[in-house]
Amino acid sequence: MTLQIRGISKTYPNGVQALKDVALTIPKGMYGLLGPNGAGKSTLMRILATLQEPDGGSVQLGEIDVLKQKDEVRQTLGYLPQEFGVYPKVNAEELLDYFAVLKGVGSRRARQGVVESLLRKTNLWDVREQKLSGYSGGMRQRFGVAVALLGNPKLMIVDEPTAGLDPAERVRFLNLLSELGEASVVLLSTHIVEDVSELCTRMAIIDKGEILLEAEPLRAIDELQGRIWSCEVSREAQDDLERGHAVISTKLYAGRTVAHVYCDSTPGPAFEPAKPDLEDVYFSAVTGRIGRRREHQRPEGRP
C-alpha cells in the first residue's frame, strides 16, 4: 500500500499559504517529514487525517481516495496529533475501551484483549486505573499512541510525537513506531532531525509549504560528502563569515560557536572538512544549497 499525494495546496482565510503544490509518494515503512515550525507539516497531517480540506490536489491510499472516501480512510487510520488532550475524569482503560468501540472493535471480549495488549505495549498497564488528569505529558503521549494503534492501522500519521518527551520516553516511543513501520505506512512529522535519522528509510524536507527535498537519509548524507566544512568562529566574525561563505548553520559546541559551510571545494585554510549528517542535509535544503529551492534560485550571487 502506498500513499500518493499530488498537488496539495492550502491557503488559510488570513492569506497564509500553508501548502504549495505538495507532491509525495510514501511507501510502506517509516517516512519522515522534516521541517521547521510553521513549515506546513501539521496542515498536511490534518489533511491526510481527514480533518481538513485542501484547496486542491488529490491523495490516494492504495485504492482509497482519501479526500472523498473519508469513512474508509478512518477505518484504517491511526492518527496521533501534535497537540491533544484527554477527558480528565476517566482512566486510561475506560477511555481506550471507548475508542476501541469507536474504531469498530465490536465484542467486549475482543476489546478487553486489545486494550490490555495496547496498554502493556505502551507501558501504561500498571497505571491503567489512574485518572488521565494525573498523567504526565509522556504518559499522555503514550496513551495517544495506544489510541492511534487501535484497529491495526494501515496508515499511521504521527505529528511531532517526541516533542516534550524525556529521553527514555522518546526511545520507547520510537521503538514502538519502528515496530509499526514494518507493516504500515507511517508518516512521521517532526522538526527533530534525530527522530528521522534514527527511524526513517525515506524522508522529505518541507519549508514554507514547499517540499524542498525528497530522499533517502543515508543517500542524502552521502551526497554531501566533501561539501560540508566547519570552522570555529567568534561572535564578532560571524557576520563576515556569513557574507563571504555559504553558511548553512552555526551552533554552540562546548561553549564555542562552530559554523558549517557548504562548498564544493575547500573554502579556506581556516576550514576543516566535516563529516556530514542529516542535520547538514536539512540545513543545506532549507538554505537553498541543495534540493528544489536551489533549482528555483538564480545562479548569480550564489557561492
Add this chain to the structure above:
Amino acid sequence: MKFREIFRFEFVYQARRVRTWLYFAVLFAVAYGLNRTSGRDGLVISPFEVALDTVLTGLLWVWMAPAVAGSAAARDVQTRMYPLIYAAPISKADYLGGRFLAAFVLNALILAALPYTSVPTVFSLCRPPSLSRQCSFRWQR
C-alpha cells in the same frame, strides 16, 4: 452499537461527576422548600401548587440544563481531544445523537427531583399517627 456506546459513555461520565448530583440536590432542596412553604395551608399537592412549584424550580433548572448539555457538546473541544475523536470512523448521527440523548436523559433525571419532592413533603406535613385523619382533614379544606 456506536450510538449506544457513545450514549452510555457520556451518561456514565456525567453521572459520575459530583456536579450532576449537586444539580439534582439543589433542585430537590429548592422544590422541597417551595412545597413546604406553599403547603402550609394544607394544599400540599393541589394542581395549582404543584404547577407553581414546578415553574419556579424549572426557572432554576434553566440555569443548569445548559451546563449538562454544553458539557456533552463542547467537552471534546474544551479538553482538546477532538482530533482523536474526529479522526475515528463514526458518523455524525451516532456522535451527535448519542451525546444529545445522554444530555437529554441526564437533564430529565435532574428534573425528576421536582416530582420526587412531593413524597417527603407530604410525609413531613402529615406525620403518623394522625396521618390519615390530618391529611384527609387538611385536604378537605
